Amino acid sequence: MQLPLLDDMHVHLRQGDMLQNVVPLTRAGGVGRCVVMPNTDPPITTIESAIRYKRELESGNTGIDFLMTLYLCPDLRPEDMVAAKDAGVVGVKCYPQGVTTNSHWGVADLRGYDPLFSAMEKAGLLLLLHGEVPSQSEADICILNAEERFLPEVARIHEQFPMLRIVLEHVTTREAVACVKGLGDTVGATITAHHLELTVDDWAGKNHNFCKPVAKYPHDREALREIVAAGHPRFFLGSDSAPHPRSAKEGACGCAGVFTAPLLLPYLADTFERLGFLDRLHDFACVFGHTFYGLPAPKGKLTLEKVEQIVPPEYGGVVPFRAGETLGWRCRNS
Numbered sequence: 532m533q534l535p536l537l538d539d540m541h542v543h544l545r546q547g548d549m550l551q552n553v554v555p556l557t558r559a560g561g562v563g564r565c566v567v568m569p570n571t572d573p574p575i576t577t578i579e580s581a582i583r584y585k586r587e588l589e590s591g592n593t594g595i596d597f598l599m600t601l602y603l604c605p606d607l608r609p610e611d612m613v614a615a616k617d618a619g620v621v622g623v624k625c626y627p628q629g630v631t632t633n634s635h636w637g638v639a640d641l642r643g644y645d646p647l648f649s650a651m652e653k654a655g656l657l658l659l660l661h662g663e664v665p666s667q668s669e670a671d672i673c674i675l676n677a678e679e680r681f682l683p684e685v686a687r688i689h690e691q692f693p694m695l696r697i698v699l700e701h702v703t704t705r706e707a708v709a710c711v712k713g714l715g716d717t718v719g720a721t722i723t724a725h726h727l728e729l730t731v732d733d734w735a736g737k738n739h740n741f742c743k744p745v746a747k748y749p750h751d752r753e754a755l756r757e758i759v760a761a762g763h764p765r766f767f768l769g770s771d772s773a774p775h776p777r778s779a780k781e782g783a784c785g786c787a788g789v790f791t792a793p794l795l796l797p798y799l800a801d802t803f804e805r806l807g808f809l810d811r812l813h814d815f816a817c818v819f820g821h822t823f824y825g826l827p828a829p830k831g832k833l834t835l836e837k838v839e840q841i842v843p844p845e846y847g848g849v850v851p852f853r854a855g856e857t858l859g860w861r862c863r864n865s
Contacts, residue, residue, distance in 0.1 A: 536563025541769030561796035574602035609650035622657035652695035705754035721769025738785035767819035
């Protein structure tokens with residue numbers, strides 16, 4: 532089966548030695564274009580730092596088209612959004628304070644950013660939302676309901692800025708799927724390969740499956756599967772592939788992140804075939820994302836082969852998703 536190179540609309544590529552390891556593996560997983568997350572240390576908060584980071588990513592000559600984003604923070608000014616767009620930045624990523632890796636610089640109150648959202652709407656930049664309410668923000672909030680409690684804010688921003696394209700990232704709940712479906716053509720969502728497989732039982736006590744937002748209940752996983760099987764054009768691939776060294780995942784407080792980059796296409800093909808909607812893979816991974824972003828179709832092809840392979844135990848000290856398991860597919864560049 533031939534496919535275009537994948538559009539991964541949400542990926543973490545890290546810094547330094549980890550970056551040098553992860554970027555080629557991302558290309559090996561079938562990705563030709565990706566939206567790069569800005570939660571580095573320090574975060575990517577200026578046009579200049581986004582340009583520098585992109586140059587570092589491109590130094591490996593992998594042929595990936597890196598789409599850069601800025602980290603939502605008080606330093607971003609509405610008057611700079613046109614210049615950011617002109618520099619190749621595609622969006623601004625919101626991290627609620629304290630909800631995931633390197634989010635301690637994140638946002639406590641989104642309402643204060645309405646002038647920025649207005650400028651983004653006019654400039655054509657996307658707002659990318661990590662959709663969780665911080666657990667310390669109010670009573671009765673925990674990792675299992677933090678996404679659902681965030682959804683009214685998505686609806687508020689959409690109502691106030693109806694032409695602002697919003698992506699609710701890595702959705703995990705039935706309620707999030709319904710929210711995105713109901714808000715109209717300028718609101719989309721990314722879905723990861725691992726959230727199509729996992730529920731709470733798969734990460735509780737199993738650190739390598741722990742990510743944020745966490746996988747939820749079986750009915751939530753079923754909602755993700757159903758919307759992908761339906762071929763809804765505003766739900767598309769965003770792997771949220773997030774590498775951490777084994778030592779950081781297996782400690783007393785394991786870091787959040789599931790590493791899927793090296794075998795992203797085989798993971799997807801394995802899941803889609805088993806669930807009976809392999810015919811939806813092309814649009815989900817190669818069409819819907821760039822269409823929502825307003826980008827041209829990807830260049831380049833890859834071949835998806837019906838050949839079994841065993842997921843390696845690690846890649847350069849990072850344990851991948853489903854390590855040691857057998858996948859029914861592999862990909863190679865055409």
